[in-house]
Amino acid sequence: MTAHAELETEATDRMTVREAINQALREELERDEDVFVMGEDVGVMGGVLGVTDGLLEEFGEKRIVDSPISEAGLAGLGTGAAATGTRPVIEIMFSDFLGVAAEQIINQMAKMRYMFGGKIEMPVTVRTTEGGGMGAASQHSGTIHTWIAHFPGLKAVAPGTPAAAKGLLKSSIRSNDPVFFFENKMIYEDSGEVPVDEEFTIPIGEASVERAGDDVTVVATQRLVGESLDVADDLEGDVDVEVIDLRSLYPLDTDTIVSSLEKTGRLVVADESPLSYGTHAEIATRAMEEGFFSLDAPVQRVGTPDTHIPFSPPLEEEVLPSGADVENAINRIV
Amino acid sequence: MTAHAELETEATDRMTVREAINQALREELERDEDVFVMGEDVGVMGGVLGVTDGLLEEFGEKRIVDSPISEAGLAGLGTGAAATGTRPVIEIMFSDFLGVAAEQIINQMAKMRYMFGGKIEMPVTVRTTEGGGMGAASQHSGTIHTWIAHFPGLKAVAPGTPAAAKGLLKSSIRSNDPVFFFENKMIYEDSGEVPVDEEFTIPIGEASVERAGDDVTVVATQRLVGESLDVADDLEGDVDVEVIDLRSLYPLDTDTIVSSLEKTGRLVVADESPLSYGTHAEIATRAMEEGFFSLDAPVQRVGTPDTHIPFSPPLEEEVLPSGADVENAINRIV
Amino acid sequence: MVTIDMEQPEGRKEGLRRMLTIRLFDETAEKRFLDGDIPGFVHPYIGEEAVAVGAIGALEPDDYITSTHRGHGHCLAKGLDPERMMAELYGKREGYCKGKGGSMHIADVDAGMLGANGIVGAGPPLATGAAFSIQYDDRDQVALAFCGDGGIAQGQVHEAINMAATWDLPVVYVVENNQYGEGTPVEKQHNVENLSDTAHAYDIPGFTIDGMDVTAVYEAVAEARDRADAGDGPTLIEAKTYRYRGHFVGDEEEYRTDEEVEGWQREDDPIETFKQRLVDRDELTDEEFEQLREEIATAVDEAVEHAREAPTPEPDEAYEDMFAQPAPEIQHFAAQFRADGGERGDDR
């Protein structure tokens, strides 16, 4: 986690990812009157997975807005509102539903600044939850962040820890660019230490070395950060694993990855996206471009094997990448 | 181009990419009563870029259907129709508009077979045009095929020559899977020899070595196939360039690429997608995975520099990848 | 030949039987979900039985339907087998989707059931596509799409209706207005009193009917089916109904009062009302009804028993059914995992 000289206190609180996100929203709503939260059932229900719980009671209906089920409308409204002086935080309930909203995202939100010659600000944040593991089946379990990371004009973050979640969401909301904040639904209950200072933010575009090691680098995202840290603990003594929480997908922190690679010579990329044309490939390619002579073995990719996420637990478990896969990948190259 | 033992004649005709696509549609409409073509202005206008010209006159309003401006509706109708016994060929006028249709594409068309345990066929083809070069500005010039290639359950092809266009479109229409057929709008006027046999098809998932060479492999798509061939001619004597038309994005023909790499030791990937998380990265990563010890230099990527396509000609020319960029990339590694 | 001939006493009894089957199936699914037996999400159809049974009853057996996330009622009304449905809820290979789909994706294309659907608003475009195929082939079928009161806010629903209206496609849209989309009441999602007003935007017939009355639903859909079949295009029917349970099992329902729920149950229960009607007409006795209930309860329990015992899919099956033929990528990944020792799962 990044140290910020200007923080008044270095104190931390232990909390879950869900609480960290909720707290970030709360603080930014408090800090800036222009911020509002809109989405399906973000108010009365507190979000279908409980992430916006209590916000309606605290901030009222003006600022916490339950919307009709209209993701295209939500993205369009958010874009139009951001262009005219407010700072929307839009929730798209599951990332699979980004498809409904895709037009406004790619053709309006992402392009407006450029098409207008820079003469507009676009301070909109889109929060959405993704990933498998809940038996929610193919239409509620996808990991779609590669789409957003690939599309020019959008920023994308995908934290792996409570602190990263809080710091990045605050930065996303304060940013004048469209930022997509991807929450993995299986880590909402994961807990960790989170700075309490209200000025704590994490710059978009910085990865974080969560555990230092000399033998192999694991660049992980979301749920796989924690699972990779567990693997690193398990392998302690045999293999010295460095684990990086990528945190930002775009911009991508090539330097942190390549520095690590220069030390370890070996790289595993663990991300829940489908493998082909997935997030992994970009990281592998940058590692090769900038660290070609450091690479002692092919980069190993850990992800979903180009299937959808099936419903039945043994099938879901089969396709979801896990710590066991990270371990296998490490074993293939050390 | 693939030789098909069963072809009755090896004869070819010279035609443009536009004519090749039109001919493929015509032949498949003739061959199979279940095939229909639907889209905005595909009928009376013959397609906004003239690709479906004459089909309405030949096949009538039942089979060539001008639709309301409703891309989500088109994708949904195509999916529902494909699931119930017809074989739709849907045109989405510009690939940027796939965003409007994305929900039905990713959550229905792509997932239905899997979610239903395989108990359905999904014989739908989606044709769309992409790419810059016409001064059509950011909302009509994008190259979005990486999205489709990445998304599980969809096949994606992107031909670079008239023969590839015809053979792949016929295979796409005959396929029982959803296939996206990406046409680059700047090559509609390019011409070449195309087999006349009505049984000529090109298997989805096979790349084609368009020019053999020993020093460096260029894997190119769409417009950049022709431009890379020109560069290869220019460099003849200095550098012996092998040029591969990738043709299929998914499935991806790793073998053809890696075999070439084993010979040349050097790889350039030229594709008009935005570079970060683009098509290039997957090809580079597979080359590294399967040809790690053959790689004498980092894979070079030629693409759009993570910007949108601007309107003004000097700006558009700046961001669009071209033969000059392919040449620079070759020069960086030979 | 309609699916359930509600003009005849036997048909009416069959209608009652299907409504009761839905109720008992979902009450059981709810319990087994709370036990932790059934994974994922379960969206009970309890309270809305008259809509599915009335609407599908009026269709011919080979007509198509598209459903929603709340699809059990539509499946059972369409005649799907509770045993294979329950197996699907349990994620078993014998389920309709070999365990790949689960509650939200049950489908049986041969029976004209084009799938429950996890995407709100996705069914109407699909049904419109089915209607297009029907018209294209000049077949003697229609398609019917269910859509929620929340779902009709989705733009793709409007695109679909517009296309069907413009081309006179043989399709019927049934809006199940159960008063809520998740926790949000219909008044907070729409400005209109009656969602059937949507029909005016497309100049097609639109009706708002009592969705707690299976006969009313049956009659409205029968008429709409005739219109569709005659080439006169789509109809939009709003059936006002009520979901007795939370949005999904586990919903704390803080957005409504117990009184509200109980009021609907007491005054309007579709099964109770219809049963009473049959009893009053001397078509059924209370004893027969109890017997029916027991029969169905037994069948549902057997379905649970069966689902519990049925074999789970093998992990390898996860790689199947993505395409008509296996993609080389997926075969490659499967082979790699096998080479790694077949260990994909984790003890997290």
Place this chain on the structure above:
Amino acid sequence: MVTIDMEQPEGRKEGLRRMLTIRLFDETAEKRFLDGDIPGFVHPYIGEEAVAVGAIGALEPDDYITSTHRGHGHCLAKGLDPERMMAELYGKREGYCKGKGGSMHIADVDAGMLGANGIVGAGPPLATGAAFSIQYDDRDQVALAFCGDGGIAQGQVHEAINMAATWDLPVVYVVENNQYGEGTPVEKQHNVENLSDTAHAYDIPGFTIDGMDVTAVYEAVAEARDRADAGDGPTLIEAKTYRYRGHFVGDEEEYRTDEEVEGWQREDDPIETFKQRLVDRDELTDEEFEQLREEIATAVDEAVEHAREAPTPEPDEAYEDMFAQPAPEIQHFAAQFRADGGERGDDR
């Protein structure tokens, strides 16, 4: 204070002036496109001038509008400078978007013009967002979205109207029914006679008016603006009009007859009709009108002259304006291209 006070003689003259400016601007753009001077696509607004001028005239100057691919008329009615517009059409740095946008993306956010838009149907959700900001901040503005007869088939338009209706947002939707979406007549895209019937689906006021009559448009929008401003929510206005030219310059127009086009021009020309009305009221003489035409023609010619001479953007500018601050990726690519010798273009 409205943008153009059509209740006053001076305002009416100003309205006429803007309509004529649109006509001459687009006639000129058309010629310069055919000359090969202007790249890309040009969608002339010729024939529809009364809609833009009537609608925007009735707004206050700082109200927001969203436009369409056929946006020149909206821009000029909103008071944008023909010189900077023409510079944009020519792809010059002095254009409203520094040459990055071109004809389809002209915007001037400071003037409340939120952009022409290449995506059919995208404007209404954006305007609805602007209306949300206005309501949120309790500002004294409204937003107005233009949308074509083709565009209203897009689902996102319906989602936006539903949201605005539900929340009483201060927004006006103006459907420019110019009888065609590209080559497809409105009857082949819709089942309704009047697109204002869409309003019924959202229980908001809907009107179909004569879009060739600037006064009728002005009055309808003035009323709708009052309603929006009073907190009474959105209005949907269909203005029936006609595009005299092809869909874009170069369209062969095989989908309609010359007689049809000439009929509208002869009987309904919005400029001719309005001019005659002013002459009949003694507010204008034929000579004054000719003088006005010459003034405008000169101004447009000067805009062309200026645009021709104006400097083109430097290639490096292509890397700018993607984000508030430059992304490292883009800086990296720019640096690489410079290192390669700055040669990106090709002689293809």
